[in-house]
Amino acid sequence: MTVLYPWLLCIGPLALLLAAAMPKALAGRRGRLRIELARVAAGVALLLSLFTLAAVAGAGALRTPPLGLADIGLGIYVDALSAMMFALVAFIGLIVIVYSRNYLDGEPRQDDFTRYLCATLAAILVVILAGNLLLFALAWLATSLCLHRLLLFYPQRRAAVLAARKKFIASRLGDACLLGAIVLAYRQFGSLDYAAIFAGARALPAGDATPWTVHGMAFLLVATALLKSAQFPLHGWIVEVMETPTPVSALLHAGIVNAGGFLVLRFSDVIAASAPSMHVLAVVGGFTAIFGSLVMLPQTSIKVSLAYSTIAQMGFMMLECGLGAFPAAMLHILAHSPYKAHAFLSSGSVIDIARASWTPSPGGRPHPARMVIAVLGVLAATAAVGALFGATVTARPGEVALGAVLVLSLILLVANGIDERPSAYVVLRAVGLALVVSVVYFVLQSGMSALLAGTVVPAHPVHGAIDLTIVVLVIASFGGVTVFQGLLPGQGPNPRWQRAYALAANGLYVNTLINRALLALQFGPQRAVAGEGGTR
DSSP states (O other): THHHHHHHTHHHHHHHHHHHHSSHHHHOOOHHHHHHHHHHHHHHHHHHEEEEHHHHHOOOOOEEOOOOTTTTOBBEEEEHHHHHHHHHHHHHHHHHHHHHHHHHOOHHHHHHHHHHHHHHHHHHHHHHOOBBBBHHHHHHHHEEEOOOOOOTTTTTTTHHHHHHHHHHHHHHHHHHHHHHHOOOOHHHHHHOOOHHHHHHTSSSGGGGSOHHHHHHHHHHHHHHHHHHHOTTTTTHHHHHHSSSSSSOOOOOOOOOOOOOHHHHHHTTTHTTTTTHHHHHHHHHHHHHHHHHHHHHOSSHHHHHHHHHHHHHHHHHHHHHTTOOOHHHHHHHHHHHHHHHHHHHGGGGHOOOOOHHHHHOOOOOOOHHHHHHHHHHEEEEEHHHHHHHOOOOOSSSHHHHHHHHHHHGGGGGGGGSSSSSSHHHHHHHHHHHHHHHHHHHHHHHHHHHHTTTTTTTTOOOOOOOOHHHHHHHHHHHHHHHHHHHHHHHHGGGGHHHHHHHHHHTTTTGGGGHHHHHHHHHHHHHHHHHHHHHGGEE
């Protein structure tokens, strides 16, 4: 049973591949048979994932022996991490398949879209089930290539072509890093099988005695994850894929853009052994989180705003991993992916929702001092609750940082209570709500840590001044972003705020400069500058 059951999980991706490979003549008018087979395949995968969650909870990791020479080949490895990720991808994949059936009804190339969608989902599921680095790398590459076809669904749209090209370049750089990590893994552990790599990583000496091959492998894995997860400065492609059909934007959250987080979690034993790699994760992820959070505020397009929100959330996941809060990162993936997929799929109704929920402003102008007091109040509530669960800045820095940012979102609830007519009731209610949210948050964190015990590296304390500095900067920065967001509406006439607004609305012009460089490589500098207006 232990050996055979993991192979049964391949039914889902194999059925999806069968749907993708079905001849057009057999698929029927507009590919209806292909769509129905895809729905059944995703449903079966979701059902199997639920049984798998129960199986790994009782028996631990399930794996197959490596099929190949010298532990290089194929194999399946299923534990709590992969079981949860498998269920997540199958669930979102099923929703996207059902949604796209009606969304693309009447499109001349609807059947082509369904074919590439099935192939992409199959590749993602294999990435999750893989128990050997070779199979992982092949499925990783297949995911990128299949997604590339979806990004080019409207080849006549110049922005879509440019986004696909940028994603292709970033993915190939990531593939090169992954290949280097595979070479170093085989040199260090003598195997590409997960079980051998995990056992070898856990037996590594701590501190300065860590071999250079482990540092190199960890750094290359981190680079692969950062390139996959749209981290600054190679984040622009995810903003421009809005030119593709909306189901693609939702599909990105089914193990594609968050595949970088899964990669880090999957090899957390190796990455945690390299302090420099952890610092890279924390610094790049933290900066990307701040950047995405700021840039999303002035966006006038709901989909572009959601895209920058995704960039920020991916940065958070990298930051959590860099601070050693691997269980927190997995909880973040499970919470963020369904929510953001739903946000994209329902984005067409956002105007109606906004109109239905609109209420007149009470007037007044927010005061910076009251905003700061409210921020400090909810942060103090979070710190108090965290201490009850043993989560302090020094003991579990990643969990505390994410919890602090989470409760800062409650400041918006008191925006009407901290203007010229302050309401103590509203402020106190927000602090009380912060206490409730903090309790729920830390309970969920404790539960996720228990579920992933023995699967990922447990949360560990601050290892030095660098870790502590990153945590403090993250909390302070997001406190500043919250104050900035509260004060922004009343600063329209101020020329300095107008310049800052324009700078943020254009993403610090980073994406514009990269677009110009890519167009210059293709058309030459003069034509690149002349045609730049059509790239956004």
